[in-house]
Amino acid sequence: MIMWLFGETVKIGYNSFMKQSELFTKTLRHLPADEETINAQFLTRAGFVDKLMAGVYSYLPLGLLTLKKIEMIVREEMDAIGGQEILMPILHPAEIWKKTGAWTTVDVLFKIKSRTEKDYALGQSEEEVVTPLVMAYVDTYKDLPKAVYQIGWKFRDELRSKSGLLRGREFYMKDMYSFHVDQPDFDRFYDIVKKAYLKIFERIGLVAKVTEASGGTFSQKISYEFMVLTNAGEDNILYCDVCEFCVNEDIAKRKSGDVCPKCNQGKLSQAKASEVGNVFDLGQKYGKDFDLGFKDGNGKKQYPIMGCYGLGISRLMGVVVEKFHDEKGIIWPKAVTPVDLHLINIAKDRKIADKLYETLQTEGFSVLYDETSVSAGEKFANSDLIGIPTRVLVSDKTLKEDSVEIKARNSDKTQLVKIKELVKNLKQ
RNA sequence: CGGGGAGUAGUAUACCGGUAGUACGUCUGCUUUGGGAGCAGAUAGACCGGGUCCGAUUCCCGGCUCCCCGACCA
Numbered sequence: 122m123i124m125w126l127f128g129e130t131v132k133i134g135y136n137s138f139m140k141q142s143e144l145f146t147k148t149l150r151h152l153p154a155d156e157e158t159i160n161a162q163f164l165t166r167a168g169f170v171d172k173l174m175a176g177v178y179s180y181l182p183l184g185l186l187t188l189k190k191i192e193m194i195v196r197e198e199m200d201a202i203g204g205q206e207i208l209m210p211i212l213h214p215a216e217i218w219k220k221t222g223a224w225t226t227v228d229v230l231f232k233i234k235s236r237t238e239k240d241y242a243l244g245q246s247e248e249e250v251v252t253p254l255v256m257a258y259v260d261t262y263k264d265l266p267k268a269v270y271q272i273g274w275k276f277r278d279e280l281r282s283k284s285g286l287l288r289g290r291e292f293y294m295k296d297m298y299s300f301h302v303d304q305p306d307f308d309r310f311y312d313i314v315k316k317a318y319l320k321i322f323e324r325i326g327l328v329a330k331v332t333e334a335s336g337g338t339f340s341q342k343i344s345y346e347f348m349v350l351t352n353a354g355e356d357n358i359l360y361c362d363v364c365e366f367c368v369n370e371d372i373a374k375r376k377s378g379d380v381c382p383k384c385n386q387g388k389l390s391q392a393k394a395s396e397v398g399n400v401f402d403l404g405q406k407y408g409k410d411f412d413l414g415f416k417d418g419n420g421k422k423q424y425p426i427m428g429c430y431g432l433g434i435s436r437l438m439g440v441v442v443e444k445f446h447d448e449k450g451i452i453w454p455k456a457v458t459p460v461d462l463h464l465i466n467i468a469k470d471r472k473i474a475d476k477l478y479e480t481l482q483t484e485g486f487s488v489l490y491d492e493t494s495v496s497a498g499e500k501f502a503n504s505d506l507i508g509i510p511t512r513v514l515v516s517d518k519t520l521k522e523d524s525v526e527i528k529a530r531n532s533d534k535t536q537l538v539k540i541k542e543l544v545k546n547l548k549q
Numbered sequence: 550c551g552g553g554g555a556g557u558a559g560u561a562u563a564c565c566g567g568u569a570g571u572a573c574g575u576c577u578g579c580u581u582u583g584g585g586a587g588c589a590g591a592u593a594g595a596c597c598g599g600g601u602c603c604g605a606u607u608c609c610c611g612g613c614u615c616c617c618c619g620a621c622c623a
Contacts, residue, residue, distance in 0.1 A: 150573060150585070151561040155615050175615070227623055246623080280550060280621055288622080336623085355622085401623090467583065498584035505584090516583065526583095 141491040160439035161285025176282025176290035186459035215240035217249040229277040243276035256413035270297030286439030293435040307426040326454035334369040347398035354395030363387025403427040451508030460487035463509035474515040
């Protein structure tokens with residue numbers, strides 16, 4: 122992404138760089154009065170997000186960078202398993218929702234009326250759009266399997282939004298839909314998606330538990346939810362302390378302290394968790410609802426077995442903050458940090474730091490450069506709040522040694538590095 | 550949607566039925582510069598509507614918004 126700023130091009134994206142004085146956001150010293158959760162407090166104070174109303178946030182320059190980092194990881198892994206990215210409408214005609222029954226059964230569906238009193242819905246999931254869309258191109262079994270996905274805004278008319286980014290009325294989500302000739306082929310792909318999901322969370326630095334959960338209104342089958350343990354979450358799960366068994370308490374037939382039904386060895390413990398992803402076996406419901414099928418090898422009409430796979434990108438951003446912070450601020454994992462380096466100058470003469478800023482860009486680092494003239498203490502406090510994983514400090518003290526000081530956000534140790542060695546050192 | 554709490558400078562808060570105070574921010578000047586610097590001056594405020602009252606930011610009613618607990622969250 123390229124944006125124009127003060128006459129120069131500023132690249133926003135993987136190799137973004139920006140001067141702190143040019144950021145239109147500022148860090149806030151006070152806790153926001155209307156946010157109680159860690160993720161909302163730090164993200165607001167550090168200038169990553171701004172609340173428009175309950176459950177609806179703007180993503181500011183630094184926040185958008187992190188959101189895009191997470192999005193990119195998700196995109197790479199979905200592409201890697203054959204997902205084809207598309208972008209579907211958010212504004213839907215009521216008819217498609219009435220056809221599947223969801224118009225009356227899905228309470229969280231946002232419904233709106235046009236000037237001419239026509240009914241519309243805002244997308245909260247897109248089976249109603251994607252099924253006719255994909256099946257229009259599927260004539261025979263030879264056209265399957267197919268998987269398409271999109272990354273975009275979803276709307277849910279929650280009675281109570283809460284917990285900052287963890288439950289919004291509007292949120293950023295990846296939703297994928299797959300179409301298969303039969304159950305075995307679906308099961309094969311289902312497993313591939315589960316593995317891809319685990320890889321995504323691992324890349325971000327999170328541990329997600331694959332949790333058995335309700336299949337929802339339309340399905341008797343269980344679904345799987347990907348749960349990250351955090352007290353800020355809304356779900357209660359039971360998990361085995363020996364094997365990987367994990368179940369949502371909603372459907373659990375057991376309680377905390379019971380023996381694990383899977384390995385018969387471990388004990389089940391209860392924990393709070395946030396659902397960052399889910400996978401559903403939709404069966405033939407949507408094919409049948411829309412009466413859209415394909416011809417099998419005998420020329421007979423069959424309905425596809427479908428799956429849907431959600432992954433909450435904005436929620437993940439909140440969960441990451443819940444998991445990675447200290448009393449001073451956020452500690453971004455390297456994979457999703459808005460930028461790689463926080464370059465801070467406190468030397469009287471800015472020249473060396475200015476030059477380093479250029480050099481680091483050329484060398485492929487993304488950099489936030491604090492070239493402001495506020496006190497050193499304030500810069501450190503801001504830096505800790507924003508939470509970029511690596512801090513590079515230029516001061517008169519370090520310059521005497523022809524050096525800069527490097528400090529990891531998650532450590533108290535500092536390291537003097539010769540300026541000549543800096544790039545090499547950072548690339549290690 | 551049920552229950553509870555709260556709306557006061559840009560932000561966070563205090564007191565009060567009769568001049569609305571403090572901190573941070575912001576602006577000006579001087580001094581500072583390795584963990585949210587110091588001094589001096591300046592700036593700026595009662596969610597909306599109705600009622601009670603001589604007088605309401607304060608009390609009462611309604612609305613809106615935010616937060617928390619619960620319910621809800623295919």
